[in-house]
Ligand SMILES: Nc1ncnc2c1ncn2[C@@H]1O[C@H](COP(=O)(O)OP(=O)(O)OP(=O)(O)O)[C@@H](O)[C@H]1O
């Protein structure tokens with residue numbers, strides 16, 4: 001599971017650079033240590049992100065050591081970069097009603113086409129629970145950071161499941177409305 | 181495949197006009213934790229009570245370790261409940277006049293274990309459930325989470341083959357609920373006990389190995405159906 005969304009990896013790098021300038025490999029190491037967990041960030045993505053930040057003027061190359069390869073450069077955060085991190089941290093995240101709407105669409109389509117909507121919801125429930133079991137197991141074996149990350153995912157999945165239960169309970173009502 | 185520890189098939193049960201179970205089925209192997217899920221009134225508790233020999237189904241078969249619970253005499257069923265089953269409910273299961281240690285020791289005392297030995301074993305279970313500090317207190321003097329861990333210790337002290345838990349975390353906040361679930365499932369795994377866990381909370385069900393869903397008295401087991 002990747003806990004830092006692709007769109008916020010830039011700000012995360014900036015945050016890691018705020019304490020001190022770092023080389024690419026050092027940023028990757030720090031990133032993996034705190035946020036990588038099951039999925040470390042790829043080197044390709046590290047350098048792609050850094051060059052994007054560079055173009056945006058959010059970081060600058062502070063020093064270049066002699067030799068070959070991308071790891072010669074040490075990156076430092078700029079004033080604009082610091083402002084960017086501060087703004088990102090201060091801005092609330094858009095709550096994600098995404099999954100529900102896909103599932104809602106599937107349920108309505110199943111009803112419209114005379115398929116088993118209850119079946120679809122049951123299968124989804126089983127899938128959610130399977131993932132929740134994995135996370136619970138990981139939580140049991142993990143340190144506090146791992147536990148908190150897993151809990152976040154678990155609470156979200158639980159919310160989905162509650163929606164699944166509620167929809168299952170109101171399926172007849174919904175079917176009547178949809179077919180009208 | 182070896183015979184399952186507990187098997188129920190074709191269970192029907194009505195209460196007056198209310199049909200609580202319709203062709204319900206469940207099987208559980210040694211050391212397995214099975215969650216029973218479903219909306220309120222779907223028949224979860226009735227299923228658990230049938231499996232545990234508390235309620236007799238009108239029809240159906242329940243076999244525990246080769247013995248048929250449905251046709252068994254009441255006296256044998258009581259003995260089986262006492263010797264082979266452990267119970268954890270939402271609340272109200274501890275004897276208020278006894279200390280927590282005495283509560284945990286009670287099932288052993290009923291099985292004629294001498295007081296000293298019973299209380300020593302009870303003390304070990306309190307330690308295992310991380311509640312040694314409440315040993316000398318009465319249930320009315322401990323928190324909900326502590327009380328529930330004492331109840332789990334009491335359910336486990338006789339080393340039951342099956343633990344029946346009906347909403348064991350229903351009265352607890354998330355942190356305490358998870359702690360109870362972690363300790364309950366760990367202890368069950370270590371002793372090889374099977375657990376039938378009724379819950380409507382997904383995060384609690386996530387401590388199970390698999391789930392059975394009850395809807396309008398019918399069981400659905402997707403993993404078997406698949
Ligand atoms: N002793 C009883 N007498 C009469 N009706 C009963 C009895 N026990 C259960 N019922 C009925 O049987 C049905 C199933 O009840 P059950 O307690 O098994 O549901 P449940 O799934 O455990 O619900 P909940 O999640 O609310 O605890 C309900 O309609 C209930 O009213």
Ligand SMILES: [Mg+2]
Pocket residue numbers: 224225226346
């Ligand atoms: Mg119930």
